[in-house]
Amino acid sequence: MILRSLWVWLRYGRRQIYPWLVLARAGWQWLLLCGVDRDRAAIRWMSTLVKIDGVKLTALLNDLIW
Template identity: 80%
Template sequence: MTLRSLWIWLRYGRRQIYPWTTLAIAGWQWVVLCGLERDRAAIRWMATLVKIDGAKLTAFLNDLLW
């Protein structure tokens, strides 16, 4: 595998897991932080939750079950 193709796969992987990592980090910050930082983490968590495509997620879970 060349460096260029590896870079392409890394970019693809980052785009696929980006919302989930942000959701996990913001969720953890929402639990741990307090005050204004907690409010910002809650907003970041809710904004990321909106970005996740629910139809694709439902189709994926349906494929796993059946």
């Protein structure tokens, strides 16, 4: 039962961290690549930025400040 609970938390954590990892990787590729690959990295970066929930991020930062 503990292993199953751990697996659920790992999946939840992966879903929360995944957009940030893609954002970091695409941003790095955007800086280094040229041509069509650079355009693809820019599109990937922008589409990932849209997927990040700004309201939750703002609420988290507000909780950290106060």
